[in-house]
Amino acid sequence: MWFSTGRRGLTGVLGWLAALGLLAGLGLALGVAPREVSQGNVQRIMYLHVPSILTAYLAFAIVLVASLGYLVSRRQAWDHWAGSAAELGTVFTGLTLASGSLWGKPTWGTWWTWDARLTSTAVMFVTYVAYLMLRGMIDEAERRAQFAAVLGIVAALNLPLVHFSVLWWRTLHQPPTLLRPVPAALAGIFRLTLGVNWAAFTLLFAYLLAKRIRVGRLSEEGLP
Amino acid sequence: MTPDPAATPDHWGFVVAAYGLAAIVLGGYWRRLVRLEREATAKHDRRPAPPGTATPR
Amino acid sequence: MRFARRAWILAWKDLTIEWRAKETLNSLFFFALLLIFLFQFALGPDRERLSAALPGLLWLGFILSGLLSLGRTFAGERDNDCWDGLRLAPGEKSAIYVGKLAGNLLLMLAVEAIFLLLFGVFFDLDLVAALPGLALVVGLGTLGLAAVGTLFAAMTAHVRARELLFPVLLLPVEVPVLLGTVKATEAVLLGEPLGTVAHWLKLLAVANVIYLTIGVLTFDVVLDG
Numbered sequence: 001m002w003f004s005t006g007r008r009g010l011t012g013v014l015g016w017l018a019a020l021g022l023l024a025g026l027g028l029a030l031g032v033a034p035r036e037v038s039q040g041n042v043q044r045i046m047y048l049h050v051p052s053i054l055t056a057y058l059a060f061a062i063v064l065v066a067s068l069g070y071l072v073s074r075r076q077a078w079d080h081w082a083g084s085a086a087e088l089g090t091v092f093t094g095l096t097l098a099s100g101s102l103w104g105k106p107t108w109g110t111w112w113t114w115d116a117r118l119t120s121t122a123v124m125f126v127t128y129v130a131y132l133m134l135r136g137m138i139d140e141a142e143r144r145a146q147f148a149a150v151l152g153i154v155a156a157l158n159l160p161l162v163h164f165s166v167l168w169w170r171t172l173h174q175p176p177t178l179l180r181p182v183p184a185a186l187a188g189i190f191r192l193t194l195g196v197n198w199a200a201f202t203l204l205f206a207y208l209l210a211k212r213i214r215v216g217r218l219s220e221e222g223l224p
Numbered sequence: 225m226t227p228d229p230a231a232t233p234d235h236w237g238f239v240v241a242a243y244g245l246a247a248i249v250l251g252g253y254w255r256r257l258v259r260l261e262r263e264a265t266a267k268h269d270r271r272p273a274p275p276g277t278a279t280p281r
Numbered sequence: 282m283r284f285a286r287r288a289w290i291l292a293w294k295d296l297t298i299e300w301r302a303k304e305t306l307n308s309l310f311f312f313a314l315l316l317i318f319l320f321q322f323a324l325g326p327d328r329e330r331l332s333a334a335l336p337g338l339l340w341l342g343f344i345l346s347g348l349l350s351l352g353r354t355f356a357g358e359r360d361n362d363c364w365d366g367l368r369l370a371p372g373e374k375s376a377i378y379v380g381k382l383a384g385n386l387l388l389m390l391a392v393e394a395i396f397l398l399l400f401g402v403f404f405d406l407d408l409v410a411a412l413p414g415l416a417l418v419v420g421l422g423t424l425g426l427a428a429v430g431t432l433f434a435a436m437t438a439h440v441r442a443r444e445l446l447f448p449v450l451l452l453p454v455e456v457p458v459l460l461g462t463v464k465a466t467e468a469v470l471l472g473e474p475l476g477t478v479a480h481w482l483k484l485l486a487v488a489n490v491i492y493l494t495i496g497v498l499t500f501d502v503v504l505d506g
Contacts, residue, residue, distance in 0.1 A: 030243070041234040045242045052246075071502065091253055095246055102242040106235035127453040134450060137441045147436050150499045151450065154429065157495065158454050161488050165457035168480060169464065204250065211257045218264035 011214070014207040021200030025051075028193040036190075042106045047193055049099040051201035052092050053121065058205065059089030060128065060156060067152030070145055076220070079145035082152055084212035086131050088205060093125045116170040123162050127155045141220055284376045291380025296387060298357065305353065309346050309392045316342045317399050331404065336466040339400060340459060343419075344426065344452075346392050351430030352447045354381055355438045364438070367504065374501035378431060382496070385427045393419055406470070414469035421485040422462035428492035429454050435503045461485045 029047035036043035066082035069075075100118060101111050112118070131151050138144035299305055320338045324331045331338075358364045367377060397415070401408045408415065433450050437443040461481040468478045475482065 026243070030239075035234075041236060042238055044239050048242055048246055071499070091249065095249055098245055099242045102238045102245070106233075106238050123453055123456050130450050130453055133446060134436075134440070137446060146502050146505075147440075150432070150436065150495075150502055153499070154432075154454060154492075154495055157491050158457065158488075161457035161484065161491070165460040165484060168484075169460045208250075208254060208257065211254075211261060215257060215260045215264050218261070218268045 008214075011207060011210040014203060014210060018200060018203035018207045021196065021203050025193070025197035025200040028196055033189055033193040039107060042103055045099050045103040047197045049096060049103060050194060051198040052099060053096040054198055055201045055205045056089045056092040056096060056124075058202065059085045059092060059209075060124070060159070062209075063089065063128075063131075063152045064156035067149040067156070070149045071153075076141065076145060077217075079141075079148065080213045080216045081209075082145075082148060083135055084209055084216055086128055086135075086148075086152070087212060088208055090125065090128045090132060092201075092205070093121060093128065096121055097125060114170075116167045119170070120163050120166045123166065124159060127158070127162075131155055284373055284379075287370075287372055287376035288380035288383065291377055292383040292387075295357070295381070295384040299384075299388065305350060305388065306391065309350055309388075310395050312346055312349065313342060313392060313396045313399060316345060316396075317403050321403070335400070335404060335406070336463045336470060339396065339466060340422070340463050342396050343389070343393050343422070344455070344459065346396070347389055347423075347426045347430065348448050348451065350388050350392065351385055351427065351434055351451070352444065354385060354431055354434035359438055374504050375497040377504065378435075378496050378500035381435075382427055382431045385431055386423060389423050389427060390419070393423060410472065411469045414475050415466065417475070417482070418462055418465040418469060418485075421482065421489060422458055424489050425458035425462075425485060425492060426451075426455060428489060428496050432492075432496045432500060432503060435500065457484060457488055461488075 025047065029044050033044065033047070035041050062085040063082050066078045066085060070078035070082060097118070100121070104113065104118075105111050131148065134151055135144055135148050138147060320334075320342070321331070324334060324338075355364070355367075358367050370377070397408060397419075400406055430451055433447060437447045437450065440446055461484050465478040465481045465485070469475070
């Protein structure tokens, strides 16, 4: 995987696109989108909260693929992708939890509740914090890449188990459902606002990821 | 659009807090990356090139 | 089958060492007793509150003692400079994983049996009726703990701050196992038929398959690091 000067140009473009997207998303979220009937204006936090968690899922999917890629090919580039994506994924997950909490206090009256989604997200958060800690405690690049790859695969394959176990744990005596019920369709403008913000977050993620990978690559000694 | 008579209280403070936090966290992370990239590039450029061994992988 | 024989030899070696010294076993038995006291003191004399918490406390006890015993999986090799011997041993490295896993399983099950006994005595539990269901749940849960724990123990064996990193890595991964086993144990202790918690048992089984597969496939990576 090459990161030539051409790539730096691409990174810059991503950055500008992300900035534009975020501006547009913000305008839609705070201004154009109408006030939601049942929740009031607090609902606008969702335009930040949902794209955040979706971006985190994307990041952790990349961690899984990159971890597998590293174990199969042993090329260090995969490890840069894995570590960078994990770091970003953790940041976005933290943001998801914080924004969720800020939404929850006015809506449910409490900063935290152990409902299925929040709990699963919290478990995902601590899982990848642990992953980052492992990476932080190994100094040799190759060993770090190998161990992180194994942990990355365990963590990723564990996520569905976490999802279902927490879901069933919360729905006590009801029969377990395989899939959550599909939420009611959103009106057009809500969907548009959410979509634009999601796209903006994805662009931001791509931009930050490219930068983070470059930093990681430059920091490792003796790499081409 | 007529204002909702049974209005749910607006909690703009929370909305601002959420977006503000996101801006601070993401902005701070971005600035950290920019700084690290600058430092890493400087260190990389200062390194003497290995003698005649620019073998691409 | 050479693989099975290798795994068996390794497990036998570890168990023999343990049986002769009995260090780990005795300490863990005693630790179990101390935890019982801890639970009693933490949750106070309120019998109802304690009984409601029993399945959870049982598994907290299993996990805490499991962390201790799993964390020490490779302590012998590390302290006695035998790590390279392990790495250079001929044949499939995953046989080492299976052998170590078997040893860990037996050790953990022994400690858990003592735990159950102590629980029965101190908290006045009738375990006899629940025994078959309990055995199944404890077996599935312990395998889930040991399968990942053995892998992570090898991974952290030579990492800085391993005594801290090992639990930090293992606990988030074990959340599904903890949830599943506590719910299933609850049902079993209440005398409910196993069918009511079939979904949990299936989850535990699936988890075990996933963990064992990853363990077998990646153990050589972790050993060579």
